Amino acid sequence: MEGALSISTTFTPPGGTPPYDDLIGTDGLQRYNYRGTDPQHSENVALRRAMELGLPVIWFVAVERGAYEPIYPVWVIGEEPALHRFVLAVDPAQRFLPTGDAAxxxxxxxxxxxxKVRLHQRAFRARVLLAYGGKCSICRLKHAELLDAAHIIADGQPNGQPVVPNGLSLCKIHHAAFDHKILGIRPDLSLHVRPDVLEEVDGWMLKGGIQEIHNKSLEIVPKSKAARPDPERLEERYAEFLAG
Ligand SMILES: [Zn+2]
Structure with missing residues (x-):
């Protein structure tokens, strides 16, 4: 019991950027700040000990008040004392990579x-799905295995931050239809299906799952106003849909 068993990150409100988001080193590895600034604080000592012993820790990332997404296993693989933080590996494949400028x-x-995949996208998905009650916002499907957190503005673009108002809980079909511009969502949350797709004749999935949602509205939106899809981002994305 010398080494830390777990670390945690507190809840960030829906529109806020989680604290780990801008804590990635130039080597691509995640950083985790010291507790306070004293390297000898008991929690920092315990994390250092986990690093020395090569023991994995569990990272509890708060995705809602009182709800956590566990990221496991995570290893402490380095320390940057001047910056008061540790270097983490969030995937076994990162454990023995060079850190800092050596990479x-x-x-x-x-x-x-x-x-991005092991921590950021996973935490984003958990936050978005919770905000929508674990359902597709278009068809209400509620099987987590069949749901994604879709970005309204893609990751890496300006306004593409992994925040809940930039997300939509969508089932696989509606996510792909949204990404491939078969389906557009207006800032007032109404749905628009591409005209040529509306005229196709095919089976029940096309009819019920795509064509019949035309001009309807999102069925599920988060209770909290701050978590709802951002109209400005939707407008930007809808302009891309129209251009496509
Ligand atoms: Zn759906």
Whole structure:
């Protein structure tokens, strides 16, 4: 029991950017701030000990008040005392990568893509799905295995932050239809299906799942106003849909 068992990140309100979001090193690896600034604080000592012993820890990321997404296993693989923070591996494949300036460019981008998938996208998905009660906002489907957190503005673009108002809980079909511009969502939350798709004749999935939602509205929106889809982002995305 010398080493830390877990670390945690507190809840960020829906429109806010989680604290870990801008804590990625130039090597693509996630950083985790010290408790306070004293390197000898008991929690910092315990994390350092977990690093020395090579023990995994569990990262509890708060995705709603009192609800956590556990990210496991996570390893502490380095320390930056001057910056009061540790370096984490959020995937086994990151454990033995070079950190800091020693990391070659291709290794950095590999590390970064793992950090995004294993931590950022996972936490974003959990936050968005919780805000929508675990249902597709278009068809109410509520099987988590069949749901995604869709970005309104893509990750990496300006306004593409992993915040709940930039997300929509969508089932796989509606997510793909949204991404492939078969389906557009207006800022007033009404749905628009591409005209040529409206005229196709096919089976019940096309009819009930796509064509019949034309001009209807999102069925599910978060209770909290701050968590609802951002009209400005929707407008930007809808302009892309029209242009497509
Ligand atoms: Zn759906």
């Amino acid at each position: 070659p460019v291709d290794v950095r981008s590999y590390a970064l893509s793992l950090t």
